[in-house]
Amino acid sequence: MTYCIGLKINNGLVFMSDTRTNAGIDNISTFRKMHVWEKPGERVIVIMSAGNLATTQAVVSLLDERVKAAKDRVQTLLETPSMYQTALLVGNTLREVIARSARGGHKAEAFQASLIVGGQIEGSEPRLFMIYPEGNFIESTEDTPFFQIGETKYGKPIIIRAYDPDMSFAETAKLLMVSFDSTLKSNLSVGLPLDMTFYERDSLKVGLRKRIGADDPYYRKISDGWSNALKVAFKSLPDFGYESEAKKNPQR
Amino acid sequence: MTYCIGLKINNGLVFMSDTRTNAGIDNISTFRKMHVWEKPGERVIVIMSAGNLATTQAVVSLLDERVKAAKDRVQTLLETPSMYQTALLVGNTLREVIARSARGGHKAEAFQASLIVGGQIEGSEPRLFMIYPEGNFIESTEDTPFFQIGETKYGKPIIIRAYDPDMSFAETAKLLMVSFDSTLKSNLSVGLPLDMTFYERDSLKVGLRKRIGADDPYYRKISDGWSNALKVAFKSLPDFGYESEAKKNPQR
Numbered sequence: 001m002t003y004c005i006g007l008k009i010n011n012g013l014v015f016m017s018d019t020r021t022n023a024g025i026d027n028i029s030t031f032r033k034m035h036v037w038e039k040p041g042e043r044v045i046v047i048m049s050a051g052n053l054a055t056t057q058a059v060v061s062l063l064d065e066r067v068k069a070a071k072d073r074v075q076t077l078l079e080t081p082s083m084y085q086t087a088l089l090v091g092n093t094l095r096e097v098i099a100r101s102a103r104g105g106h107k108a109e110a111f112q113a114s115l116i117v118g119g120q121i122e123g124s125e126p127r128l129f130m131i132y133p134e135g136n137f138i139e140s141t142e143d144t145p146f147f148q149i150g151e152t153k154y155g156k157p158i159i160i161r162a163y164d165p166d167m168s169f170a171e172t173a174k175l176l177m178v179s180f181d182s183t184l185k186s187n188l189s190v191g192l193p194l195d196m197t198f199y200e201r202d203s204l205k206v207g208l209r210k211r212i213g214a215d216d217p218y219y220r221k222i223s224d225g226w227s228n229a230l231k232v233a234f235k236s237l238p239d240f241g242y243e244s245e246a247k248k249n250p251q252r
Numbered sequence: 253m254t255y256c257i258g259l260k261i262n263n264g265l266v267f268m269s270d271t272r273t274n275a276g277i278d279n280i281s282t283f284r285k286m287h288v289w290e291k292p293g294e295r296v297i298v299i300m301s302a303g304n305l306a307t308t309q310a311v312v313s314l315l316d317e318r319v320k321a322a323k324d325r326v327q328t329l330l331e332t333p334s335m336y337q338t339a340l341l342v343g344n345t346l347r348e349v350i351a352r353s354a355r356g357g358h359k360a361e362a363f364q365a366s367l368i369v370g371g372q373i374e375g376s377e378p379r380l381f382m383i384y385p386e387g388n389f390i391e392s393t394e395d396t397p398f399f400q401i402g403e404t405k406y407g408k409p410i411i412i413r414a415y416d417p418d419m420s421f422a423e424t425a426k427l428l429m430v431s432f433d434s435t436l437k438s439n440l441s442v443g444l445p446l447d448m449t450f451y452e453r454d455s456l457k458v459g460l461r462k463r464i465g466a467d468d469p470y471y472r473k474i475s476d477g478w479s480n481a482l483k484v485a486f487k488s489l490p491d492f493g494y495e496s497e498a499k500k501n502p503q504r
Contacts, residue, residue, distance in 0.1 A: 156406060161483065177492070221490060233484065234414045236481050
């Protein structure tokens with residue numbers, strides 16, 4: 001499995017992904033699931049992927065090859081006139097790869113993958129999309145400022161509660177690390193190291209990129225600290241009035 | 253969907269379930285998913301169910317009918333000599349119901365359900381089981397002292413972190429409410445009211461039973477309090493050193 005989050009704040013965009021892939025629990029590998037294209041001063045595009053690894057690698061390879069082979073007549077990731085057209089291009093490439101794989105007679109479902117695409121192109125706002133296996137996609141809004149793909153459930157409650165569009169990059173990184181830590185502690189198929197990419201609004205260049213391993217001191221602080229902080233938070237709530245309820249109403 | 257937890261502590265057993273069933277999001281109803289059988293001084297058995305409602309209702313009806321119709325030659329829930337035999341009986345009943353439904357030519361998967369069975373029979377320990385759609389089952393252990401069925405992921409991280417076998421009923425109820433609150437806030441298919449049943453070790457009678465609605469003052473306190481406590485916990489952790497990292501290492 002996989003866990004990736006793309007999140008939009010007023011300051012820009014933040015992306016985080018794990019690196020574990022597995023085909024059965026005895027066949028685990030590390031693969032980068034976050035890919036970045038940049039034309040400094042003009043555009044930054046980040047793609048994260050979950051699902052069939054052969055599919056997602058083929059999508060990235062195709063997108064990349066077309067960027068490099070300028071002779072192709074197709075529009076490339078570095079030429080699309082808008083983020084909407086970028087999402088369309090990525091969605092079409094995903095559809096093309098899955099259709100090709102399914103040509104051998106297997107069902108398309110076997111080759112499924114989902115993508116998060118975000119970035120900014122000169123002259124328009126930073127934008128964030130989620131692309132479905134069918135190639136169609138949705139865009140983030142003020143009401144839904146983040147997308148998750150892969151093993152999304154364990155890490156969702158804290159994002160719902162703590163997200164604030166005015167957060168700084170420093171706070172956003174903390175939020176994403178807490179969300180990943182909850183997921184890592186609950187599901188073996190999501191694993192370290194984690195990849196992070198920051199994109200500062202209107203900078204039109206890639207910001208900080210960082211890989212976080214098990215020995216990263218900040219990650220360790222968050223992981224241990226969050227367990228303790230949760231226990232303190234839990235203790236701070238009033239206990240259920242069991243004794244008084246039991247007296248009032250032994251069996252209802 | 254559904255969310256149910258059965259949890260074993262040194263004091264006994266605690267059960268909690270929601271009541272929402274849905275067949276499509278425009279077809280939502282309230283059904284009790286927690287069922288209790290009791291022979292005071294001799295046994296208490298609690299069953300919670302998730303999955304196909306026709307299946308789970310048929311299982312409960314069959315178990316109940318057989319308890320009432322003493323003429324049947326099959327052993328009933330009030331006669332099994334041990335909790336293991338009880339789990340076996342419930343598992344067989346589930347398998348029987350699913351097999352009957354599948355006789356019409358539909359796949360067995362369409363009628364799937366999972367059950368949590370817990371309780372105590374005189375002369376042995378309280379025990380807790382999870383029954384799979386296939387009718388086989390597993391028992392809780394010290395390492396895995398709780399079972400969840402239905403929409404289990406959102407509410408798991410807090411249980412993993414805060415569970416302690418020495419918890420009182422008052423603390424356990426708080427833990428389960430927090431776990432349910434995280435789930436309710438993330439997934440529309442799990443809904444209030446909630447049902448709770450407490451069973452005190454060696455009491456051999458049903459303890460407190462309570463239905464918790466949206467207006468329950470303790471539930472409101474936990475739901476609002478947990479959001480605030482989480483925010484405080486989150487604030488208490490150190491922010492990511494974005495500025496210093498970005499200076500050190502603008503693009504890696």
